[in-house]
Amino acid sequence: MTELNRKLYDEWSATYDEIENPTRDLEAKACRELLGAIGLGRVLELGCGTGKNTAWLAENADRVTAVDLSPEMQAAARSRVTAGNVDFKIADLAGDWGLGEERFETVTASLVLEHIEDLNKIFENAAASLTAGGRFYICELHPFKQYAGSKARFETESGTKVLDCFVHNVSDYLDAARNNGFELERLDEWFDGGDRNSVPRLISFLFRLQ
């Protein structure tokens, strides 16, 4: 399953930044608004993709370690991000993150957790990677959208390609967070055009490790 997503993201990397993608763009806004308001310290970015957030994080943090499954997505990030305080690593977040004893003040996950089945393991690894009081920012496709069948997908000449995804309910995030020593600081919902009468596109959480 992870192997299929790696192949598909390698393929998507050629167009990911160019094609219209309101989910990608709204998440960029959420990330900057929420993380712009706190001190970031050393950041571990989970699923950095083509570096949409990596360059901004590098400007606002002491250091960034940017992890992704797809070598091609990360290659795009490497060419985009010229800052000297960024380390790139390839890893499958569903397995060992390979970070050893490294510790961070902030962990971020933008539009990546829908591809990971076991949320509890992600929170366990995030807790182990953070210093006491560290923050875990998550912004994902809202479960309301997932219930309606929305998944990460992209168009190619040979048709629509759909990534393997898992539904995560709001209570799944909150339970996994609580089980691993996090408290919720903020929960926000993000709407197209700011229209709060529409179905929210994204949900974000800011957790703090107790």
Ligand SMILES: C[S@@+](CC[C@H](N)C(=O)[O-])C[C@H]1O[C@@H](n2cnc3c(N)ncnc32)[C@H](O)[C@@H]1O
């Ligand atoms: C929709 S993109 C989001 C990229 C970036 N965070 C953004 O907001 O534009 C999802 C990224 O997660 C990565 N990804 C998917 N499954 C992964 C896994 N199991 N381990 C690590 N990265 C993964 C993909 O390769 C892809 O770059």
